[in-house]
Structure formats: structure tokens, C-alpha cells
Amino acid sequence: MLTANAMNAGDPLPAIDVPNPLEELSLAELRQRTSMKWRMHPDEVLPLWVAEMDVRLARPVADALHRAIDIGDTGYPIGTAYAEAFGAFAAGNWGWSGLDVSRTAIVPDVMMGVVELLRLVTSPGDAVVVNSPVYAPFYAFVSHDGRQIVEAPLGQDLRIDLDSLEETFGRIRQEGRRAAYLLSNPHNPTGTVHTVGELSAVAELAIKFGVRVVSDEIHAPLVLPGARFIPYLSVPGSENGFAVMSASKAWNLAGLKAALAVAGPTAVADLNRMPEEVSHGPSHLGLIAHTAALEHGQEWLKALLQGLDSNRALLGRLLAEHLPDVGYRQPEGTYLAWLDCGHLGGQTPDSRPGLAVVSDLAGPARLFLDEARVALSSGHVFGSGGAGHVRLNFATSQAILTEAVERMGRVRPTH
Structure with a gap:
């Protein structure tokens, strides 16, 4: 363990050899x-x-947490270190320089971030489209907030069925309702990693039917050999969409709450309407842990x-x-x-x-x-x-x- 005496808060964390x-x-x-x-x-x-x-x-995460405990750094969170760390990680690992700190907001965790974003662009009774089978809390969190889940099932190959998605978007629009699309990227539970072609087609359909996209990208760092993660907000046409990201799955930090909501360039005004109290949900230790993971893990x-x-x-x-x-x-x-x-x-x-x-x-x-x-x-x-x-x-x-x-x-x- 590194104590406060051994390392100041701004010192780099030591390099280590990492076993499996x-x-x-x-x-x-x-x-x-x-x-x-x-x-x-x-x-x-x-x-x-x-x-x-x-x-x-x-x-590096454990050291950062021990250091915070040693000096009593357990107060209220502030600053943009987490967003900056995620932006650098995204640029270095995915070639995406679009995670602009000015277009981010700290949220307690990914699902609470999803709910808050959906509240910004939908109203009670509006439709939220998902690709079933999909992460079970999508159903509970969305329906408990008064929105209606509408399924556009995955294809037999467990990938996004673009024809089904287009039919679903069109049907909702004909009904005169607003819709959002809650995307799981990569997909949970199938482990499918969406391609740039698939995500570009999603963005095109969203524009065509006036659907706002919220992409859950909590598993983004966990793409295995043979595939490549594509941030939804990096594809053409995604400018009015949102993504929610976190280090929690990749570094096993679910008990240390912190996530980032990211707005596309034309969705910033919507993100700025998020209630200020939402940013009080993450813990200071959570932000320290997630930032350390991205920077040094x-x-x-x-x-x-x-x-x-x-x-x-x-x-x-x-x-x-x-x-x-x-x-x-x-x-x-x-x-x-x-x-x-x-x-x-x-x-x-x-x-x-x-x-x-x-x-x-x-x-x-x-x-x-x-x-x-x-x-x-x-x-x-x-x-x-x-x-x-x-x-x-x-x-x-x-x-x-x-x-x-x-x-x-x-x-x-x-x-």
C-alpha cells in the first residue's frame, strides 16, 4: 500500500507487472x-x-483509494478529471477525440444516467425502443419512469435487425408518438459488438424518423480480440444523440459509483437541462477510482x-x-x-x-x-x-x- 507520506496526490503511480x-x-x-x-x-x-x-x-485503483483514505479525502466531488481521463482513454484506444469535457455530465451510474437522459428527450407515455433480448434493467427502469418499452428484436444472428428497427420507428411515428432508442453498445447479453456500418445505419434511421438515441456503453473497454469498439457518437448522423459511459464494468467498480453522460454536439442544450442534483449522486471515492483506472489501469x-x-x-x-x-x-x-x-x-x-x-x-x-x-x-x-x-x-x-x-x-x- 502507498501511504500519503509515500506519494503526493499529483505524483504518477508506479508501473507494475500484471498477472492474469x-x-x-x-x-x-x-x-x-x-x-x-x-x-x-x-x-x-x-x-x-x-x-x-x-x-x-x-x-493503481487500490493505491489511489488507499491514498485518499490515508489523507481523509472523502468529501464532495468536483472537477472534470474523470471526463478528461475518459476522453484520453477514448482517443488512445478507439481513435475517438469527440469526448469533449464540455459535453459531459457526471451521473451516479449508467442506468441512472440513462433514465435522466430519457427524461430530457421523452415524456411519460412516449416509446423507448430496445433490441430484445437486452439488459433486463432497461425494462424495469424505463417502465417504472412512465415510458413504454417497444421491442425491435435482434436478428437470428444476434445483431441489430435494421429492417425491424425501421419498421418499429415508422410505426411509432405513424401513431403520432415521440420515441427514443436505447442502444446497448456492446450488446448485453449477447456480447455482440456493433460495427461502424450498423451504427451509421442506426443514426440514419434515427434522423429519418426523429428518434433520439441513448447509447449504453458501459462495456466499451471490454472488446475482445477480433472486434473493435465504435462509440455511437463517433459515427455520422449521431450529433443529437447521447452516450453513457463508465469504468465500472472493465475494472470491477460497481460499488464505487460514477459514470459520464455525453452529449453529441447538437444535444448539448438538452444535457444542460439535466437537474443539478443528479451530479450529487456519484461518490468522491468513485470518481477517484474510475479516474485512476482510466489513467493508470x-x-x-x-x-x-x-x-x-x-x-x-x-x-x-x-x-x-x-x-x-x-x-x-x-x-x-x-x-x-x-x-x-x-x-x-x-x-x-x-x-x-x-x-x-x-x-x-x-x-x-x-x-x-x-x-x-x-x-x-x-x-x-x-x-x-x-x-x-x-x-x-x-x-x-x-x-x-x-x-x-x-x-x-x-x-x-x-x-
């Missing part, structure tokens, strides 16, 4: 955690569900991505051996795998995903928990197209991943 972050903690050490992932189920259950990684904090991130790439390949081999009937498309990004386990059966409730919570279990997820003692996210909460599926979090050690899939392979179909 996914292989540093044993199962016994992980079970000491008190977070949702490790407290929702009994100890004999292997938790591969909620989007939390089995890693230590990156050393890139070597750790590189090691993580290598580990995730190895786990992605291992998962494919394990599924082929133990669950050969499972449908699986290798994810291009995130650390989430979307598995079609419909052949196993299991009852799925006929309920709207907006009324479900992420911990609800049905169908194959219930079977895997009850019979294999492996906790996965149940596909039905992700909307249309999710029934019969599970979402598996492979951001863990290879030993835990192997044990989990071997257990899952012993589950027999119910019909």
Missing part, C-alpha cells in the same frame, strides 16, 4: 466477499450470474482482456464437451455468454420482463441452480427471445469455470 487478474483469487477468498454475487446463494453454489468479476482491484486491463479471451475459448471447448446441444455464439465483447438451453426444458413464466428482477430464475437457469448448484442469469428477464436461454459470466478463474460447466453438463432435460 482472473487467476489471483481462490474460491475460498472469493467467498469472503459480501457483494450480491457471493451472498445471494449458499456457499455450495458457483455464482456465474451478475456482472461482477472475480478479480482484485487493479493496483491500462496494463491491468490488457492482462484482463487476455484472460477473458482465454476463458472465452475455454468456455467453447467445455460446452462442446459437456453441453453439445447448447446453442452458443462466441461473444465479441463483454465477459458474458448467451446460451440457448431450450432443449433442457423447464417452466418459464409468462410475465413481462419489466416486472422481473435480475435474480428471478426460471427455465434452464432454475434447473442449473437446483440440480447443478450453478447460478446463472435467467434468459426470460431479458425480454422477447430470452426464454430458454441463460447468461453466463465467464470472468472467473478457469478452475471455477471448468467446474461450473462440468456440473451443468450433468443436468438432464425435463421432457
